[in-house]
Amino acid sequence: xxxxxxDEDELRALIDLGVSILVATRSAHLEPHATRAxxxxxxxxxxIEVLLPRATSSRSIAHLEDNGEIAVLxxxxxxxxxxxxxxxxxxxxxxxxxxLELSDAQLRAFADALAPMGQTRKQARNAxxxxxIVVSVDVTSAFAQTPGPGAGARVGGTRDG
Amino acid sequence: xxxxxxxxxxxxxxxxxxxxxxxxxxxxxxxxxIPNVTCLSIVHxxxxxxxxxxxxxxxxxxxxxxxxPAAQFLVFDPVTAVQYRMDAExxxxxxxxPTFERLRVTLDAVASQTxxxxxxxxxxxxxxxxxAVEELAHDLDLDDVVGAPDVVRSLxxxxxxxxxxxxxxxxxEVTLEGLETLFDHRQSMILFADGAGTRLYAVASxxxxxxxxxxxxxxxxxxIGTAALERRPIRVTNFWKEVTMVEAVRAVxxxxxxxxxxxREIPLPGLPNVGSQLAVPILARDRTIGVISVxxxxxxxxxxxxxxxxxxxxxxxxAAIQLAGARSAPDALSGRSYARPPAGESPxxxxxxxxxxxxFLDDEYLIKGVSGRILVRLLGICERxxxxxxxxxxxxxxxxxxxxxFRDNLEARLILLRRRLEERTPAIRIVKTGRGRFxxxxxxxxxxxxxx
Numbered sequence: 001x002x003x004x005x006x007d008e009d010e011l012r013a014l015i016d017l018g019v020s021i022l023v024a025t026r027s028a029h030l031e032p033h034a035t036r037a038x039x040x041x042x043x044x045x046x047x048i049e050v051l052l053p054r055a056t057s058s059r060s061i062a063h064l065e066d067n068g069e070i071a072v073l074x075x076x077x078x079x080x081x082x083x084x085x086x087x088x089x090x091x092x093x094x095x096x097x098x099x100l101e102l103s104d105a106q107l108r109a110f111a112d113a114l115a116p117m118g119q120t121r122k123q124a125r126n127a128x129x130x131x132x133i134v135v136s137v138d139v140t141s142a143f144a145q146t147p148g149p150g151a152g153a154r155v156g157g158t159r160d161g
Numbered sequence: 162x163x164x165x166x167x168x169x170x171x172x173x174x175x176x177x178x179x180x181x182x183x184x185x186x187x188x189x190x191x192x193x194x195i196p197n198v199t200c201l202s203i204v205h206x207x208x209x210x211x212x213x214x215x216x217x218x219x220x221x222x223x224x225x226x227x228x229x230p231a232a233q234f235l236v237f238d239p240v241t242a243v244q245y246r247m248d249a250e251x252x253x254x255x256x257x258x259p260t261f262e263r264l265r266v267t268l269d270a271v272a273s274q275t276x277x278x279x280x281x282x283x284x285x286x287x288x289x290x291x292x293a294v295e296e297l298a299h300d301l302d303l304d305d306v307v308g309a310p311d312v313v314r315s316l317x318x319x320x321x322x323x324x325x326x327x328x329x330x331x332x333x334e335v336t337l338e339g340l341e342t343l344f345d346h347r348q349s350m351i352l353f354a355d356g357a358g359t360r361l362y363a364v365a366s367x368x369x370x371x372x373x374x375x376x377x378x379x380x381x382x383x384x385i386g387t388a389a390l391e392r393r394p395i396r397v398t399n400f401w402k403e404v405t406m407v408e409a410v411r412a413v414x415x416x417x418x419x420x421x422x423x424x425r426e427i428p429l430p431g432l433p434n435v436g437s438q439l440a441v442p443i444l445a446r447d448r449t450i451g452v453i454s455v456x457x458x459x460x461x462x463x464x465x466x467x468x469x470x471x472x473x474x475x476x477x478x479x480a481a482i483q484l485a486g487a488r489s490a491p492d493a494l495s496g497r498s499y500a501r502p503p504a505g506e507s508p509x510x511x512x513x514x515x516x517x518x519x520x521f522l523d524d525e526y527l528i529k530g531v532s533g534r535i536l537v538r539l540l541g542i543c544e545r546x547x548x549x550x551x552x553x554x555x556x557x558x559x560x561x562x563x564x565x566x567f568r569d570n571l572e573a574r575l576i577l578l579r580r581r582l583e584e585r586t587p588a589i590r591i592v593k594t595g596r597g598r599f600x601x602x603x604x605x606x607x608x609x610x611x612x613x
Contacts, residue, residue, distance in 0.1 A: 022235065024188035024198035032196055034188035034235040034246065055298040056244070073198045077183050079405040082200055114183065114239075130298070143221075145199055146405060152220045 005046045006142035006155060011083060015040060015106065017076040018113030021050060024071040025063035035060040038132065039095075039103030040074060046139040048072070048085065051095060051103050053130035061133060064089040070137055073145060077113055082145035083155070091136040099134055170294040171209040175245060178236035179204040179212070181399040182461030186235040187214075189225035197221045203267070204234075207260050207288065215264045216254060216285040223287065226251035232289060239461050244297040254285040261286045270387035270395045270440075275407045312470045315343035320477045328596060329485050329572040336453070336478055337367040344470065346455040350430050351443075352378065352385060353451040355530070356569030361389055361452060362530075364573045365580075366430040373430030374580040375528055385429075385452045388440035392449060396439045396468050399460035427526075436460040441471045443479045450479055450570070486572065506605040509588045513537045513611050522586050531569060532578040534562050539601055540589075540609050549601040550594065575599070 021037040039051035050072060052060055064070060068088040075082035095103075144153045179185065184200035191197065199222055205213040212234070216223060226232055230251040237244050255261045265283045272281035319339040326332045333351055340346040350366035350373065363376040381390040388395045397403060440454040453475050457463055512521040519529035520536055528536065538561060542548055556562060557571050564571060579591040579599075588605040 020184060022184075022186040022188075022198050022200070024186075024190075024196035024233075026190040026194060026196045030190045030192070030194055030229060031231050032188035032190040032233050034186050034198060034233045036186075036235065036244065067194070069194055069196055071188075071196045071198045073186065073200065075184050075200045080184060080200055080399075080402045081405060082184075084198065086195065086197075130300075 005087075005139045006083065006085060008042050008044070010155075011042060011074065014074055014076060014081060014083060016109065017079075017081070018109035018111070019074050019076050019106070020110060021106075022073040022075065023050065023052065023057075023060060024073075025060045026067070026069055027059075027063055028066060033059050033063060037072065037135075039099050039106060039134075040072070041099070041102055043136075046087075047090075048137050048139060049099075049134050050137065051099060051132040052135055053132045055130045057133075061092070061135075064135060065092070070135070072137065075145065077110075080146065084143045084145045085137070085139045086141045086143070087137045087139040089135050090138050093134045093136070095132055095134055099132075103132070168210060168291065168294050170245070170296070172206050172212065172291060172294075173209055175236060175238070175294070176206060176465050177240055178238050178245060179206055180239065180461055180464060181402060182239035183237040185237070187222055188233045188235070189222050190229060190231065191221075191225050192228045197225055203264065204236075205260065205264060205286075210291055211252075212249065212289045212291060213255075213260045213264060213286045214289065215268060215283055216287050217268070217281065217283060226287070234289075234291070241303055242301055243299055243303075246295045246297060247291045248293040248295075249289040249291045252288050252290050254287050256285050260288070266387060266391050266393060267395055267397070270384045271397055271403050273381070273387065274383035275403065277407055312344075312466055315339075316470060316473055316477075319343055319474060323477055323481045326481060326485065329482060329570070330576050330593070332478065332481050332485055333365040333576065336474070337365055340455060340474075341367060344467070346457075346467070348430075348432055348456040349454065351451060351453050352389075353570050353573040354380070354389060354449050356564060358449070361385060362573075362577060363427075363430060364451075364577045369430035369432070371428065371430065372580065372584065373428060374584070375532070375577055376427040376429040378429060384438055384440040385454050388442050388454075389449050389452050392442050392444060394439065394441040394468050394472050396437070396463055396465075398437050398463060400435050400437060401460050432456050432458050434458060437463040439463045439468055439471060441468070441475045443475045443482070445479045445483055450482055451573075453478065482570075486570070504606060506588075508606040508608045509586065511537070511540060511607050511609045513609065515611065515613050522589070525585060527585055528578060528581050531562065531564065532574045532581070535574060536578055536582075536589075537609070537611075538562060540607060543601055543603070544607075544609055549603070551599055551601070553597040553599075 021040050023035050023037045025033050035057040037050040037052050041049040043049060070087060070089050072085045073082055142155050144155050185204050186198055187201055188196060188198045201214060203215045207213050232249045232251060234247040234249055264286050268281055268283045272278045322335050322339060323332060326335055337349050340349045348368040350363055352361040352363045354361050359380055361378045363373050366372050378386045380386050384395045435456050436459045438456045440452050442452055443450040453471060510523050517529050518533035520527045520533040539551060553571055582589050582591060590602040592600045592602050594600045
């Protein structure tokens with residue numbers, strides 16, 4: 001049995017700190033594209049879901065529909081501790097109330113993390129309160145991304161993606 | 162490749178986004194088509210079209226852009242919460258020049274402050290050209306955003322107050338008070354360089370649990386020492402992030418780099434969990450008078466606007482300090498009063514160590530160096546002649562004090578000595594009696610002991 005691509009417990013602990021979720025995709029011409037996601041959900045078996053707001057992520061969604069290549073960075077603004085997951089988008093679905101509830105809870109935690117830096121909760125939450133699409137991702141590799149000499153080191157097992 | 166066209170939004174208008182409060186993301190892509198996204202530790206705006214990233218540790222991002230220069234930044238305005246997306250391309254890595262130096266000095270300052278000298282090393286400044294900036298959709302009510310304080314007006318007010326100050330003591334008080342009331346910098350300190358130019362000593366502070374007056378910093382150490390040595394402002398916007406990085410480095414390095422302990426008897430004033438800090442040198446032509454520094458518990462609190470304002474204030478202050486020095490110089494002693502220290506009370510034991518001019522009162526450390534020599538000299542004259550009135554001028558001419566010509570600021574040493582005495586004992590006080598004059602007030606007799 002292959003080892004998991006990442007440690008779900010470790011990632012959950014990070015998410016609890018209040019995180020920003022950043023997504024990179026790329027075009028057919030290898031042009032990179034960055035967007036902010038919400039509502040990261042760990043489904044087990046190296047599968048995750050993220051919500052991409054349509055208003056700010058139309059190109060990301062088009063890229064994923066085209067080639068599926070995705071990188072997801074989970075980072076806490078408080079200390080910059082971070083983990084990056086790489087893999088392929090495997091499906092797109094509409095949001096359910098459960099997704100929105102999770103997204104809201106994560107935005108609240110993120111706003112709490114930003115509050116000491118002068119950010120108002122209202123601002124942090126408003127930034128991403130848009131109609132979103134749910135992207136399912138099959139994670140093939142994970143990387144420690146906390147700034148320092150260990151940044152970029154692979155964590156967990158490897159899968160051919 | 163097409164010539165770059167002017168950006169609809171100039172990068173200078175997005176300066177707040179680069180302060181490291183909310184992570185800036187950079188997306189790149191490998192030649193194999195694997196996207197990568199990471200948070201940036203330091204982003205510096207070079208001009209209206211270029212950004213510089215510090216290259217400290219080799220990362221996937223670098224490997225990607227060296228092979229395929231396209232990159233995209235996603236930045237976040239920490240005040241408005243508006244996001245911007247920037248299409249960019251890696252253009253070159255600089256190993257010298259003003260941008261590299263700016264990044265290096267900041268990194269060196271943080272490294273020495275956190276005991277990481279030689280481990281945090283800047284390998285280069287990666288320069289990116291921004292080709293397009295896009296504001297992302299949002300439903301924010303930007304009318305809610307609190308406007309920035311009027312810095313120009315605050316500077317005008319404070320500079321006018323400085324002009325009317327009589328002496329150095331008042332200048333320091335007015336400066337720190339103004340930093341709090343006009344600029345909302347609640348934690349601030351001023352340090353002066355010693356005559357030899359090797360150390361700085363704290364002469365005034367405001368807003369800290371302990372004043373730290375008398376604390377010393379070696380030139381070139383930490384943010385304050387580096388600002389003095391390099392003669393340029395140094396700002397760390399997010400210290401928490403730096404601490405994360407230090408911990409990450411320690412973990413990887415097997416803790417082979419313990420924090421450098423700088424020997425000092427008085428701890429430097431500081432917040433226990435500092436979020437951001439700014440240190441600006443006070444310069445007079447070729448001479449470094451000292452450093453003015455502000456701290457905040459909040460990351461992101463100290464911005465480029467604060468840096469410019471404090472740098473301007475430091476120039477006013479430098480001019481005012483020189484003017485105050487010139488004013489107090491010609492003052493002479495007009496009347497001399499003599500008084501015996503009161504008898505009956507138990508004497509204060511004053512112990513002077515000649516090796517470093519450290520002075521202990523009843524076995525408790527008070528001060529060392531020039532200020533220590535001054536106190537012992539004053540007490541010696543008092544013991545011998547019973548005189549308690551003194552002038553700054555006679556001290557300046559007193560060769561036994563070894564003041565190092567005009568390079569050591571006598572007034573600053575006296576302020577430091579007065580404040581340390583106020584903190585340590587009610588028995589010995591230095592009280593101003595006029596411009597360039599002061600009196601030694603003794604409520605207990607003293608015994609002066611000199612040891613090698």
